[in-house]
Amino acid sequence: MTSHIMPTYGRLPVTFSYGKGAWLWDENNKRYLDAVSGIAVCNLGHAHRAVAKAISKQSKTLLHTSNLYHIAAQEQLATELTAKSGMDNVFFSNSGAEANEAAIKLARYYGHQRGIKKPEIIVMEKSFHGRTLATLSATGNPKVQKGFEPLVSGFIRVPFNNIAALEQAIHAHKNCVAVLVEPIQGEGGVNIPAADYLNKIRALCDQHQLLMMLDEIQTGIGRTGKFLAFQHNEILPDVCTLAKALGNGVPIGACLARGEAAQLFSAGMHGSTFGGNPLACSAALAVLKTLDEKDLVNRAHLKGQQIAHAFTQALKDNPQVIDIRQKGLMIGIELAFPCAVLVTAALAQGLLINVTNEKVIRLLPPLIIKNQQIDFLVHTLSILIQEHSQPM
């Protein structure tokens, strides 16, 4: 049958029909362990009861009213997100890219307020910020940009995890108004910077009156073993974007701001028809409640260490395993060879994994993953890695 969907994705040959927790079943009722979580989205696993209950209840009262009116669930979600993050206020969107668009607009407006007519934002090599025009321009991957020029101007690129390069760029570009960075690069290959990297960026931003903007779309909502990854550093950014796991599969994004950045937008300056609608907010409220009730953020910390330790043990004698990087349940296994073939090999074994940046196996299992499932993941994937490692 010919597909009438635009071929923007290279899809794996499988269709899932239902899920429960960390498991998914395909149309032939074959079972798979999901170590990708819909790309860091389903942190509570599939078909989570609390989320199902919340959206079912909300759908019977109100799905949508628009932002022409007050929305109680949106107010409550903003109150909870600011309390958990230390930020001041929130703009709600429907996706990560849109959350970053809001952040980029905030940064530009901040510049204009300070008399800078062509404000510039510093972004990183190997970063990923989305697929809209502004966010693909901010993204540090030529493959994402190719063919879509002219790019949106006003971005300056520096290497990730390099404070000297950042400082140099700040001095060289007087129109600089903000730094936009992921606390850990996800799409770029699970790149974990030096432990004090964010602290040093914070200090530079303070010194030069720049907005420190963190893209926590992948790292947020408990993924790295803190509610937000910047909480490992005990700092506060000026702007922070969320999406992915915030609704556990119900689309919602958020741009959080603090201090001066929280006072920039006024009525009419930004908007979204769906952003923060009652359905999406009720899902997110259920997610936050469940994270707390089940102590899932701490669980991500513990299970992440357990998984990294198990892989380190299983792969310690393999010289083609270059590095095992892990913070909470964000795990990267870098190999010496391109390993996209492992994704289909794992699929055949009933295991869903992801490969990013060609040579990095990226694992983003749900925060509710159980010990037996961890054993299956480590056992199955370690054997596949050994089998595919050519003798040197």
Ligand SMILES: *Cc1c(COP(=O)(O)O)cnc(C)c1O
């Ligand atoms: C996924 C992702 C985005 C884009 O989010 P979408 O919802 O796909 O628009 C932006 N930044 C990071 C770090 C991401 O991981």
